[in-house]
Amino acid sequence: xxxxxxxxxxxxxxxxxxxxxxxxxxxxxxxxxxxxxxxxxxxxxxxxxxxxxxxxxxxxxxxxxxxxxxxxxxxxxxxxxxxxxxxxxxxxxxxxxxxxxxxxxxxxxxxxxxxx
Numbered sequence: 001x002x003x004x005x006x007x008x009x010x011x012x013x014x015x016x017x018x019x020x021x022x023x024x025x026x027x028x029x030x031x032x033x034x035x036x037x038x039x040x041x042x043x044x045x046x047x048x049x050x051x052x053x054x055x056x057x058x059x060x061x062x063x064x065x066x067x068x069x070x071x072x073x074x075x076x077x078x079x080x081x082x083x084x085x086x087x088x089x090x091x092x093x094x095x096x097x098x099x100x101x102x103x104x105x106x107x108x109x110x111x112x113x114x115x116x
Contacts (some may be wrong), residue, residue: 014062022055025033043105057090 005013029048033041065083072079 011062014039015059018055018059018062020055021050021058025049043101046074046101046105047098050094050101054094061086061090112115 028051029045032046032048035046037089064086068079068082069076072082
């Protein structure tokens with residue numbers, strides 16, 4: 001039976017997702033920063049950069065995931081447990097940093113436009 005996609009195609013797809021996650025996060029930061037005051041921009045850019053790091057995190061996890069699956073086998077419960085633990089750890093780190101940003105940096109709020 002022929003594979004649906006090859007390993008190289010899967011790597012290419014994941015790399016594309018990682019790059020898109022980074023680029024979209026930074027573009028979102030640029031677009032949203034136009035609407036905020038200078039003090040709130042710090043919080044916005046801290047979040048945009050944090051979410052931009054999701055791209056490299058995806059790519060790194062993909063490599064780790066593949067090495068674990070290659071070692072234990074695709075149908076191994078042990079590999080599933082290890083990968084699930086890694087995903088939870090990555091999510092916890094990102095959530096903790098996000099929490100710290102919102103508790104120790106100025107809050108982002110849109111500029112109030114004066115009506116004439």
